[in-house]
Amino acid sequence: MKNKLFEKYFVFSPYFWLVLFFFIPLAIIFKISISVSEWGMPPYQDIFLFDNGFEINTTFENYIYIFSDYYYIGSFVNSLILALISTFFCLIIGFPLAFYIATSNIRLRNILLVLVVIPFWSSFLLRVYAWKIILQNNGILNVILLNLGITSEPLQLLYNQYAVIMGIVYTYLPLMILPLFGYLNKFDLNLIEASKDLGLNRIKTFFKVILPLSVPGIVAGSLLVFIPVVGEFIIPEMLGGSDRLYYGKILWEEFFVNRNWPGASALAFSGIIILVLPIIIFQILYSRWSQKNEI
């Protein structure tokens, strides 16, 4: 009997915390997103009214408002494109690194892996700030470009979407490398030798042997980069300009500047549905697919 009590204590303490401080807050976002907005504090009406008996006072106006305005849709699309491009570059840079680290000898492998992940431990905000220094008009990159004679006057490198992509690729790269390494590390290097012995050239070996075996790592790494980048607020705020608006910025301003709580909640809840729901569905489909293919 004592065991049962003890198990309950272990299961239910975190259960209680997460329901109270994670699930209920998400439910409140949904509740406010279907509330009627009004001027006042808080800037929305209750969804249950008891004035003349009982009345349910909900609306989908906030969602219609968001999805019919290009300002919101456009920003969300911008964020998706940004996330796609950044994920692509993380993969292009991260894959060769992960591959060569995984194929090093054990001593070197551990040292390299720690070296790659250590920057990830240093402050996120400060790593973004570092790029602000590098990309200044009189910053190091411009000095190098001027001295090499590539340009004759300093380039405006900061405050545009390219600086944002740069910052994102830099800060999120370790998140791509780790899962890639995890899968590449598992597979048998003899397979590469075998494929060479069987007459496949390097390019064919890569596309027929290495790439298919790294699919799970590529998927995991891409998701770890893609999803947070869609909601990224700090990097566009520090390195970006006014050339492009992103989802994070719009959500922030809708809440703090426009004080439109129902609108901000509708944006947030749409984000959850569009970003998080597909992952759950994807995970289910993927686990079925990998069971079928016995990976």
Next chain:
Amino acid sequence: MKSSFIKSTVIFLGLLFLYFPILVLIFYSFNENKRVMVWKGFSLRWYNELFSNEQIIEAFIISIKIAALSATFATILGVMIGYSLVRIRKIPFKSFYIFLSSTPLVLPELILGLSMLLFFISLNNVIGFPSSRGQLTIFISHVTFCIAFVAIIIQARLTDFNKNIEEAAMDLGYNYTKVLYKITLPIILPSIIAGWLLAFTISLDDLVVASFTTGPGANTLPIVVFSKVRLGLSPEVNALSAILMFALIIIGLFYFYFNKKFKH
């Protein structure tokens, strides 16, 4: 020969890309000039100014306090989740349990922050608590999203943990609780420490969730730093960066030392 040359080049360029910005930051922290980008000479001036900047010192103390407390709570709850998922068979609504303990990992921080803020406001409307936001509300939010990170580490550790040791101890007459405290927890202690270090760093580094849930008297270090560098550069922040990066990298090395899983 050719392929090993390519290999070294790729690794060298990759590491250069990862470390160059950090080195630039440290380099400029020693610049005497108030205008960050114009080099005037080597000096520790900004380190001096940093240590006499009360706003930054105060923010630093608040951040450390919140990070230590929330890491401790998150570790206790995270260990419970990791243990439950691996060792306890009957969990009511198990998929929901897994959903709750893993979604904070993928949910954008901005959405998490907004939901916490609206929750605290609603809670205040209903029960009159918390009457204002501050260190307590940041603490609660940080615990909530750090739990998931600890839970993963513990879950991974317990999964390749040899269950026979626990069973042997049970055969020898230990009860459940005794096995846990005398056998299981001591064996996974390094992972628990690793989890704590990770949670501590995440809390210390968080800007977005803290910005939503902060209030009077609760300006954490990232909030103060962000307000200083949002629109420009700050020589004091350069000095702070150098110190903080160094400290966090050391914490990171400790993490790798404790998280043995990493070495396999």
